[in-house]
Amino acid sequence: MSEKIYDAVIVGGGPAGLAAAVSAYDNGAKKLLILERDSRLGGILLQCIHNGFGLHYFGEELTGPEYAGRFVKQVKKRGIDYKVNTMVVSIDKAADFGEAGLTVTFGADGTEHVVTAMNSTDGLMFLRTYSVILATGCRERTRGALVIPGTRPAGIFTAGSAQRFVNIDGYLPGRKIVILGSGDIGLIMARRLTLEGCDVKLVCEVMPYSAGLSRNITQCLENFHIPLKLSTTVTEIHGRDRVQGVTIAKVDANRIPVAGTEEFIACDTLLLSVGLIPENEVCAGTGIHMDPVTKGPSVNQRMETSIPGIFACGNAVHVHDLVDFVTNSSLLAGRCAAEYAVAAEGVFRSVPCHEPAVNSQAPVIIPVCPGNRVRYTVPQQIEVDDAFKAVIQEIREGASEIPKIQIMFRSTDVYRNVTIFIYSGNDRIYMKKVRIVRPGEMQTADIPASALVNVTGLLTVSIETPEDMID
Amino acid sequence: MVNGSLLLSTQKTGLGIRGQMTDTLYDAAVIGAGITGSCIARELTKTTAKVVLIEKENDVSCGSSKANSGIIHGGYDPVPGTLMARFNVRGSSLYPELAKKLNFDYKRIGSLVIAFDEKKKVLLDMLLERGFANGVQELRIVDSDELHKMEPKLGQNALAALYSPTAGIVSPYKATWAFAESAVINGAEFMRNTSVHQIEKDGSIFIVHTGHGDIRARFVINAAGVAADKISAMAGARRFIIKQRRGEYCLLDNKCYSLVNHVLFQTPTELGKGVLVTRTVDGNILIGPSADDQSADMYEYKGTTASSQADILEKASLTIPDIPRGNIINSFAGVRAVAYTAGTGGNADQPVNDFIVEEDSAVKGFFTAGGICSPGLSAAPAIAEYMLDLLGKAGLDTKKRSDFIEERKGIVAFGPAGTKKKLQLIKQNPLYGQIICRCETVTEAEIVQAVHSPLGARDLDGIKRRTRAGMGRCQSGFCSPRVTEILSREAHIPMTSVTKKGGTSFVLDGKTRVFSGSGGNEE
Numbered sequence: 001m002s003e004k005i006y007d008a009v010i011v012g013g014g015p016a017g018l019a020a021a022v023s024a025y026d027n028g029a030k031k032l033l034i035l036e037r038d039s040r041l042g043g044i045l046l047q048c049i050h051n052g053f054g055l056h057y058f059g060e061e062l063t064g065p066e067y068a069g070r071f072v073k074q075v076k077k078r079g080i081d082y083k084v085n086t087m088v089v090s091i092d093k094a095a096d097f098g099e100a101g102l103t104v105t106f107g108a109d110g111t112e113h114v115v116t117a118m119n120s121t122d123g124l125m126f127l128r129t130y131s132v133i134l135a136t137g138c139r140e141r142t143r144g145a146l147v148i149p150g151t152r153p154a155g156i157f158t159a160g161s162a163q164r165f166v167n168i169d170g171y172l173p174g175r176k177i178v179i180l181g182s183g184d185i186g187l188i189m190a191r192r193l194t195l196e197g198c199d200v201k202l203v204c205e206v207m208p209y210s211a212g213l214s215r216n217i218t219q220c221l222e223n224f225h226i227p228l229k230l231s232t233t234v235t236e237i238h239g240r241d242r243v244q245g246v247t248i249a250k251v252d253a254n255r256i257p258v259a260g261t262e263e264f265i266a267c268d269t270l271l272l273s274v275g276l277i278p279e280n281e282v283c284a285g286t287g288i289h290m291d292p293v294t295k296g297p298s299v300n301q302r303m304e305t306s307i308p309g310i311f312a313c314g315n316a317v318h319v320h321d322l323v324d325f326v327t328n329s330s331l332l333a334g335r336c337a338a339e340y341a342v343a344a345e346g347v348f349r350s351v352p353c354h355e356p357a358v359n360s361q362a363p364v365i366i367p368v369c370p371g372n373r374v375r376y377t378v379p380q381q382i383e384v385d386d387a388f389k390a391v392i393q394e395i396r397e398g399a400s401e402i403p404k405i406q407i408m409f410r411s412t413d414v415y416r417n418v419t420i421f422i423y424s425g426n427d428r429i430y431m432k433k434v435r436i437v438r439p440g441e442m443q444t445a446d447i448p449a450s451a452l453v454n455v456t457g458l459l460t461v462s463i464e465t466p467e468d469m470i471d
Numbered sequence: 472m473v474n475g476s477l478l479l480s481t482q483k484t485g486l487g488i489r490g491q492m493t494d495t496l497y498d499a500a501v502i503g504a505g506i507t508g509s510c511i512a513r514e515l516t517k518t519t520a521k522v523v524l525i526e527k528e529n530d531v532s533c534g535s536s537k538a539n540s541g542i543i544h545g546g547y548d549p550v551p552g553t554l555m556a557r558f559n560v561r562g563s564s565l566y567p568e569l570a571k572k573l574n575f576d577y578k579r580i581g582s583l584v585i586a587f588d589e590k591k592k593v594l595l596d597m598l599l600e601r602g603f604a605n606g607v608q609e610l611r612i613v614d615s616d617e618l619h620k621m622e623p624k625l626g627q628n629a630l631a632a633l634y635s636p637t638a639g640i641v642s643p644y645k646a647t648w649a650f651a652e653s654a655v656i657n658g659a660e661f662m663r664n665t666s667v668h669q670i671e672k673d674g675s676i677f678i679v680h681t682g683h684g685d686i687r688a689r690f691v692i693n694a695a696g697v698a699a700d701k702i703s704a705m706a707g708a709r710r711f712i713i714k715q716r717r718g719e720y721c722l723l724d725n726k727c728y729s730l731v732n733h734v735l736f737q738t739p740t741e742l743g744k745g746v747l748v749t750r751t752v753d754g755n756i757l758i759g760p761s762a763d764d765q766s767a768d769m770y771e772y773k774g775t776t777a778s779s780q781a782d783i784l785e786k787a788s789l790t791i792p793d794i795p796r797g798n799i800i801n802s803f804a805g806v807r808a809v810a811y812t813a814g815t816g817g818n819a820d821q822p823v824n825d826f827i828v829e830e831d832s833a834v835k836g837f838f839t840a841g842g843i844c845s846p847g848l849s850a851a852p853a854i855a856e857y858m859l860d861l862l863g864k865a866g867l868d869t870k871k872r873s874d875f876i877e878e879r880k881g882i883v884a885f886g887p888a889g890t891k892k893k894l895q896l897i898k899q900n901p902l903y904g905q906i907i908c909r910c911e912t913v914t915e916a917e918i919v920q921a922v923h924s925p926l927g928a929r930d931l932d933g934i935k936r937r938t939r940a941g942m943g944r945c946q947s948g949f950c951s952p953r954v955t956e957i958l959s960r961e962a963h964i965p966m967t968s969v970t971k972k973g974g975t976s977f978v979l980d981g982k983t984r985v986f987s988g989s990g991g992n993e994e
Contacts, residue, residue, distance in 0.1 A: 037906065087906040120904035123897040124890065142946040144801035147721070151774040152803065154971035154978050158948040165952055170986045171966055171979040196983055235777070241976035257777075268980070281909065284726070 007341035014043020016314025017135035018071035023334030042068035056324035150237030174269025186273020303333035371462030500688035508694030516657035529973020532647035538805025545635030547602030558850035582638035699841035718760025810842025886912035910943020
């Protein structure tokens, strides 16, 4: 068991973890440790060698490694500790920790967490910390989850693992490629493999619209004359040893293949870009409340999960379309984790009998719920804690600066000329007109805290179309 | 792509692929390294016989032994008096100790054959009778109350069940590997990628012509699974027909582990034991199989279909109404080898309805273990014992050698180990500190062992079956590049020659234009 008590242990050294660490440091938490399971800091960005990152955050176009590099630099400049090739095994409450005869020599007040991690040099580590920031990113949906019929040959890759083979290892996954799913990684790989001289036959997408960013459709498919077949899926994989082809077919409105529309496409490789799922294996044992839609932990406006002191950010919470937004949510998580740690540390030092560190009063919760045409929202709730009350009080007293709370959400389908409303009961407390919303692109609503002054019940985020307005 | 270097490298590591005929005269050549052939090979190594185990694929357990339900049946199902009944009950009783000695997982979780309507209850009594006749211990009928207590998530229509506490589960491919590896440890030679083209007899010696030269042996044992009829025909032995019955399964994430506690069968139909829902030894939930008779031109086809997948889930929902379909992580198919005798005079082929385990009446010295469909996995150790008896009667010296090594260590898995053991493992071997497969917590140490074990893996699937790397919910998305690198490095196979499952199943297809590769064995 470590003697040192960290302010925050950051699980994951990708863009989310790096930004969270920098922000935590800048907000007063100096005892930090980033744990990264790969051999370098940077996360999945290291294999995203294309450009297009950073337009929002840095105001310039960077490649993935460049974007990550900027944050790695900031981490190193601050002297923040990190360990690579290190895997987090579990996160436990200090209070209920005592596995395998390991002596628990510290306070059982519930303000501390123990992060169990391992690597080749340190073995198993039991790290004490006030706060934990989950920045574990996401993983790709697989063939198995889709239950694509046919044989099981070599040559079936998720787009991301193919990307790693190409951009990190320097090997090609195949020569004649079919891509199922129009997720961004698939689109990027269509271009990347074309540039490598591969024959990318087509991209098929089961939905009637693309799952990826519009700019990627233009830049990665249209500019290279790669057909995108919407409402089309792979109905069978052929080949014994290596993929020899796939059967594709049109699907109906219920995504059921239409008989008679089958077409055989000869290829040696099938890439899958059929969705990303937050990676939260490490949450499993913690009892953190998970959102069944995002598949990530439910968080409040501070990016704190249902367990005080455990924060989450980036794709571990919900899958983002742009890394810039990951950065924003991670900066917030880092700051709030630092505030938590500083407060907890203060209590820990001054009150030897171990009173609970923070949130002495049970806060009131304002749930934030998806309404019409909205798949999910993040945060899932706003906590009316002391800090929030103070802000409201200041507004009531005529504060000049009004902070905003950002709600992120995604639409269930493509809609045009819509208005986004946030309701508290029947009251519209927020409104924004948007020309087009797509499930592939994240939407945001920045609610001024002043709009929340009189809110008590739940908030509903709705997307309303011109037809709704007529009603 | 270069295939030659793969051969070369395998030779370098001393794993017995040969380029030419050897002068060696084997006492016994076992054809087929599935569960049956592997058990027989191991049984033979208890004697002083010189044994070779011949396999056409790149690894053991690539046929029916790979994709089946993994059940060690109680033995109430086969008709009394058949070889199936006899070997099932005997085999099932041998498993617990074998699992311990050979270090593979075996869990005696018990099975339930469930009747879902009044009419089917009579079948339970029939199976109970059979069980008694076959000598199965501890069998009893449980009523609805007890049944629902044993299985809280069971469908409301479940009325009663035959409970067989002695039924268990194993990982069929890990068990096969364990038996085959034990044989190798005890001196059997394993020849992979070696398909048999022709079998001749020169006096009292068989000459088995293979893709890797000729093999001379005094006795030949045909355990070739779905190809057993073809091997038999090559030797001019008894004509029978193997028909393939394809069975599809789907597998649920291990977070669904508590869905069932036992192996849950429905009352049997003409086509077999029907669709089951069971735990696996690795903590997943397995649902299946379908039963689709496959035409000869679809030889060894192991594809899955949308219709059969829907069908097994539909059927299984009678047993467990709330199957969390969102947690399906994989689906696969296997083929059962079902023996028939050819119909004469325009009559249809007749099912043998039993295993064929015999010395050929005409071709002396040629033995067959054929038609080993269910309960073949359960029966295999008993088939092996019986086979050794038959060989003894045919003149093989079956005197037990004194230096037979009963135990086989296998791979020490990191994930299931306790904290203290984990600390100790990393201390002994730092590679245990490097997790490669996140979903199943498989470390680099285990993958390295899988390559270097006495019967090591030579492809990604081989590593997967030995270590579980890639078997979790991300289905190797994250770990396949790492595993490919480690296999390349450890087995001295160039990255571009690494295969998923031998043959031409190459994982990669050349280098990028500007090669900036890292890891693995570059050339």
